[in-house]
Structure formats: C-alpha cells, structure tokens
Amino acid sequence: MKHGRYPFIIGFLIVPVAIYGTFVIAAYVQAFQLSFTNWRGFSPDVSYIGFDNFVKLFQDSTFWKAIQHHILLLIFLPLLTIILALFFAFLLNVGGGSKGGRTRGVWGSKFYRVVFFFPQLLALALVAVIFSRVYSSDDSGLINGLLNQVGAGPVLFLADKNLALWSILAVLVWQAVGFYVVLFSAGMGSIPTEIYEAAALDGATRGTLFFKVTLPLLWNTLQVAWVYLGIAAFDAFALVNVMSVDRGGPDGATTVLGLEIYRNAFDYAQFGYASAMGVVLFFLTITFAALTLRVTRRDAIEL
Amino acid sequence: MTTTKTDGPAASYTGSRHATPATQREKKEIKLFSGFAHVALAVWGLLVIAPLIWVILASFKSNAEIFTQAPFSLPSKISFETYKTAWTEAHVGRYFLNSVFVVALSTAGTMLLGSMAAYVLARYKFVGNRFIYYLFVSGLAFPVFLALVPLFLILQNLGLLNTYTGLILVYIAYSLPFTVFFMTAFFKTLPNQIAEAAIVDGASHTRLFFQVMLPMAKSGLVSITIFNIVGQWNQYLLPVAIMQGAGAQEKWVLTQGIANISVSAGYQANWAALFAALTLSILPMIIVYAFFQRQIQSGLTAGATK
Numbered sequence: 001m002k003h004g005r006y007p008f009i010i011g012f013l014i015v016p017v018a019i020y021g022t023f024v025i026a027a028y029v030q031a032f033q034l035s036f037t038n039w040r041g042f043s044p045d046v047s048y049i050g051f052d053n054f055v056k057l058f059q060d061s062t063f064w065k066a067i068q069h070h071i072l073l074l075i076f077l078p079l080l081t082i083i084l085a086l087f088f089a090f091l092l093n094v095g096g097g098s099k100g101g102r103t104r105g106v107w108g109s110k111f112y113r114v115v116f117f118f119p120q121l122l123a124l125a126l127v128a129v130i131f132s133r134v135y136s137s138d139d140s141g142l143i144n145g146l147l148n149q150v151g152a153g154p155v156l157f158l159a160d161k162n163l164a165l166w167s168i169l170a171v172l173v174w175q176a177v178g179f180y181v182v183l184f185s186a187g188m189g190s191i192p193t194e195i196y197e198a199a200a201l202d203g204a205t206r207g208t209l210f211f212k213v214t215l216p217l218l219w220n221t222l223q224v225a226w227v228y229l230g231i232a233a234f235d236a237f238a239l240v241n242v243m244s245v246d247r248g249g250p251d252g253a254t255t256v257l258g259l260e261i262y263r264n265a266f267d268y269a270q271f272g273y274a275s276a277m278g279v280v281l282f283f284l285t286i287t288f289a290a291l292t293l294r295v296t297r298r299d300a301i302e303l
Numbered sequence: 304m305t306t307t308k309t310d311g312p313a314a315s316y317t318g319s320r321h322a323t324p325a326t327q328r329e330k331k332e333i334k335l336f337s338g339f340a341h342v343a344l345a346v347w348g349l350l351v352i353a354p355l356i357w358v359i360l361a362s363f364k365s366n367a368e369i370f371t372q373a374p375f376s377l378p379s380k381i382s383f384e385t386y387k388t389a390w391t392e393a394h395v396g397r398y399f400l401n402s403v404f405v406v407a408l409s410t411a412g413t414m415l416l417g418s419m420a421a422y423v424l425a426r427y428k429f430v431g432n433r434f435i436y437y438l439f440v441s442g443l444a445f446p447v448f449l450a451l452v453p454l455f456l457i458l459q460n461l462g463l464l465n466t467y468t469g470l471i472l473v474y475i476a477y478s479l480p481f482t483v484f485f486m487t488a489f490f491k492t493l494p495n496q497i498a499e500a501a502i503v504d505g506a507s508h509t510r511l512f513f514q515v516m517l518p519m520a521k522s523g524l525v526s527i528t529i530f531n532i533v534g535q536w537n538q539y540l541l542p543v544a545i546m547q548g549a550g551a552q553e554k555w556v557l558t559q560g561i562a563n564i565s566v567s568a569g570y571q572a573n574w575a576a577l578f579a580a581l582t583l584s585i586l587p588m589i590i591v592y593a594f595f596q597r598q599i600q601s602g603l604t605a606g607a608t609k
Contacts, residue, residue, distance in 0.1 A: 012512075028453075115351055131354070134354050142353075179603065278446070282449045
C-alpha cells in the first residue's frame with residue numbers, strides 16, 4: 001500500500017494549498033509588510049517608514065472614534081444578544097411547566113425556533129437595506145410611519161448622532177438572537193432531564209433552575225457565543241457602510257475600523273495606512289478572543 | 304437540535320395523583336409562567352416577521368402610497384409593475400443569476416478541494432502534515448479586513464481583479480480554513496475497517512476517497528456545504544473590494560447590487576422598486592428555508608458546536 005502514496009498526497013494537497021497560499025497566507029503576510037510602508041499604490045518603489053503609520057494612526061481622531069464604537073458594540077452586542085437568546089431558549093425548552101416531574105418547552109416552541117432563526121439566513125447587507133428603510137426619517141419608514149399614525153413626531157434614527165450607533169446595534173441584535181436561541185436550545189437539550197427532575201424534587205424554583213443548573217452547564221456554549229459576538233462587534237462593516245449617513249456618519253458617529261480600512265484603501269489609495277489599521281484590528285481581535293477565553297475559563301462540568 | 308422531549312420511564316413524583324394545595328398552587332404558577340412565556344416569545348416573533356411583511360406589502364404599493372398610507376395597510380391593487388422594474392431596470396435579475404453562478408462554482412470548488420485536503424491531513428501520516436493543517440486553521444484567526452489591500456494587489460497582478468474567476472478563487476480560499484478544520488475532524492471519526500477492506504480489494508487511494516470515504520462522510524459534507532453556500536451567498540465585503548472598476552456593475556452579485564440600489568441617490572425616486580428587489584432576494588431564502596430548515600439550522604450552527 002506504500003505504492004503511490006506520496007504522489008497521491010501531493011496530488012490532493014497541491015491545489016488547495018496553492019489557492020490558500022496565494023490568496024490568504026500571502027495576503028496576510030503582505031499586510032504586515034505594507035503596514036510599514038507609505039505605499040500609495042502607484043509609485044514603483046516602496047519606502048519603509050517604520051512605525052510612522054502607527055504613530056499617525058494613534059493621533060488620528062477618527063481611529064479613536066472607531067475604537068470607541070467597537071468598545072460599545074463589544075459590550076452591548078454580546079450582552080443583549082446573549083441575555084435575550086438565553087431567555088428565549090429557556091422559555092422554549094423549560095417554559096411549559098412540568099409534567100411528571102419533567103419540564104417541557106412551551107407549546108409551539110418548534111415554530112418559534114424556526115421563525116427566530118430566519119434572519120440569520122439573510123445577508124447582513126440585505127438586512128442593512130431593509131432597516132435603512134425601516135428607520136427612514138419620513139413617513140415612508142416603518143417606525144416613523146407607525147409613530148405618525150399615533151401623532152408622534154419623527155425620530156431621526158440614523159441622522160441623530162446619539163441614536164445612530166444604537167440603531168445599528170439594534171439591527172445586529174435583531175439578526176443574531178435567533179442563531180443563539182438555536183445554539184443554546186441545543187445545549188439545553190443535551191442537559192439530562194434527570195438533573196432538572198432532581199432539582200425540582202428539592203423544591204427548586206424556575207429561577208433557581210435557570211441560575212444553578214442551566215447556566216453552569218451551558219458555560220462552554222456561552223463562552224463560544226461571547227467570542228463569536230465579540231468578533232462580530234469588530235466587523236459591522238456591511239451595516240455601517242449601507243445604513244449610516246455619509247458612510248460612518250453623521251459626523252463619524254458610527255464609523256468602524258472596517259469602514260476606515262476600506263475607505264483609506266479604495267477611496268484614498270492609502271495602502272500602507274489602511275494595512276496598519278488592519279494590523280491593529282487583527283491584534284485587537286486576537287487579544288479580545290484570548291482574553292475572553294482566559295478570563296471566563298472554568299472547569300468543564302462533566303455530565 | 305432536539306428539545307427535551309424524552310419520554311423515558313422516569314417515575315413521576317410530582318404528578319397529579321396527590322392533588323394537595325401545594326401542587327395546585329404550583330399549577331397556577333406554571334400557567335402564569337407559561338402565559339408570560341408565550342407573550343414574550345410572540346413579541347419577539349412579531350419583531351422578526353414584521354419588517355419582512357412590511358417589505359413585501361410595500362413592494363406592491365406605489366411610491367405615493369408608501370409615503371401616505373399606514374405601514375401595514377394593504378396595497379390598493381396588486382401590481383407586479385414594480386417587480387418588472389426591479390428585475391430589468393434595476394438589474395436584480397442579473398445580480399441574482401451572477402450570485403447563483405458564483406456561489407455554485409465556489410461552493411463546489413470549496414467542498415471538493417477542502418475535503419481532499421482534509422482527507423489527506425486526517426488520514427495520512429507524512430512530513431509537514433501538522434504544519435499544513437495549522438496553516439489552514441490559522442486562517443480562522445485573521446480578520447478579512449487585514450487582507451483587503453494585499454488581496455486587491457494580488458488579484459490586480461494576476462489580472463483577476465473584477466473577474467468571476469478571481470472572485471470564485473477568493474471565495475474558495477477564504478472558505479478553506481473552516482472547511483478543512485471541520486472536515487479533518489470528521490474524517491478522523493470514520494472507521495478504519497471499511498477503508499482497509501477496500502485497500503485489500505485493490506482500490507487505489509483516489510478511488511478509496513471518492514467511492515468509499517466521501518459517501519461515508521455525507522452528513523458532515525451536507526452541513527458544511529450549507530454553511531458555505533449561505534456564507535458565500537451573503538458575502539458582501541469581498542465582492543465590493545474585488546468587483547470594482549470599469550464595467551464591474553454587470554458582474555455584481557446580489558448583496559452588492561441591492562446595497563447599491565439603496566445607497567445610490569439617483570435611484571431614490573423609486574422606493575417601491577427597491578422593496579420589490581428586496582422581496583425578490585428574500586423570497587427564495589424563505590422557500591429554501593421552509594424545506595430545509597432543520598438541515599440549515601444544524602449546518603449553520605455546526606461551526607459553534609464543534
């Protein structure tokens with residue numbers, strides 16, 4: 001069976017590795033390299049300028065605005081999504097009361113799960129277009145159209161500096177909740193019913209059940225959810241690019257690093273500077289993921 | 304995805320056999336809680352569905368109706384005029400077919416190349432195996448934004464900027480880390496006996512892969528195929544970075560096209576057509592989801608439960 005082993009291995013690996021190497025690995029390596037240059041995409045010779053791009057970046061107020069927005073998203077996107085999703089998943093799985101000492105999901109839980117999950121299937125870009133109409137400041141918008149019916153004045157969701165980012169955050173939560181409901185439901189489903197029965201026997205209330213049984217046993221899933229949502233909080237490009245006023249506005253109130261990278265690269269041809277931003281984004285993401293996993297580490301509970 | 308509906312023989316301790324006041328109070332409390340649960344769930348369900356219904360209703364309205372009528376009022380007449388405009392003048396038809404074409408090829412390519420690489424990495428020992436595996440998996444840690452500028456330059460140098468070939472290759476390349484990661488784990492779980500039997504029968508390595516191992520890995524392949532189709536269909540950043548330049552608009556994919564209709568000022572006069580365009584892109588998803596919701600849910604959550 002040794003015969004033809006290496007030709008086979010090489011034959012199977014060469015194309016995927018070549019494609020991956022060319023478009024992914026080479027691109028990431030070059031990004032680090034470019035971040036130390038002042039390249040603008042046209043001049044043939046590239047000069048290395050050390051950390052100048054990073055120095056400039058740290059003095060750039062737009063960059064700090066973007067960072068602030070990421071911090072806000074980083075706190076509230078996971079928090080709101082996880083709380084809502086946990087709440088709904090708990091209702092779906094054990095909200096129906098107990099029969100024979102066993103907790104059940106509410107009636108119609110399958111239907112709710114199907115509906116809640118659907119937004120996950122829609123492209124964020126599409127969701128962004130839908131909600132830029134929902135939020136429309138005149139009567140053609142869904143919300144302002146309804147407000148107009150009851151005589152309330154228009155709310156400028158995307159044009160108000162203090163509201164714009166929160167409006168975008170709400171859309172991210174709207175889309176994400178269903179996915180985590182399904183994820184947490186799967187986790188809750190794998191918790192043996194005997195544990196609930198035993199707890200119920202001991203007179204545990206629903207609240208105790210949730211905090212003392214469900215939550216600790218779901219810890220690993222919650223950790224994954226927090227990391228995923230955190231990474232999503234470092235993106236938000238599609239929503240901001242499509243929904244916000246003046247792309248990242250009003251007055252930079254919604255801008256995110258992804259948008260600044262895109263703008264510097266393709267609108268201003270600041271290739272070096274855009275790459276430096278990419279490098280910072282990379283370190284932020286990786287630090288966040290590592291920190292989350294480290295801080296939230298607990299001994300896994302063996303079932 | 305199974306809920307807690309095990310009907311095991313567990314003895315019932317708190318059954319209705321002893322109708323003490325305590326259990327009656329408990330029942331009342333449960334009813335209350337259950338009612339509250341329904342209200343909470345129904346409200347969120349409504350929040351999810353309402354914008355979509357609103358979009359579909361508005362797609363049948365005229366521009367004037369959209370501004371003057373209540374959001375959830377019915378259109379005065381059912382007319383598909385807006386759909387005609389969206390499909391032809393706003394090029395939604397073309398964007399849609401472009402997306403189908405690109406995603407069909409890129410998902411097929413991702414699955415073929417991804418499972419080939421994963422198979423070799425999972426089941427053959429050779430020098431550099433671990434290195435190549437970690438090379439692929441490391442791709443999961445990097446944000447695509449970091450690669451944006453160099454990717455643009457690489458495609459430009461290869462003459463692949465603003466081409467389907469370029470876009471498809473890039474989709475494949477960026478889908479490989481997760482596909483390889485997931486499928487390697489999957490191939491490792493497959494039993495050895497059948498593979499050994501096939502080898503005894505004189506099957507070549509290649510035949511063994513295509514005729515024995517791939518069929519055995521079907522459930523994993525289905526999950527990851529769905530994951531890749533949805534991911535690539537919904538991709539927005541890569542196409543807006545790659546499909547730009549002269550004559551690019553003809554090759555745009557759906558996400559890009561719809562976003563552009565919404566953003567571009569020149570089109571603002573016709574919101575109705577935008578709603579029709581949105582409906583045209585949402586409806587296929589609803590139909591596909593109605594048939595395959597179980598597979599889609601497990602496919603998309605495969606990444607998080609791994």
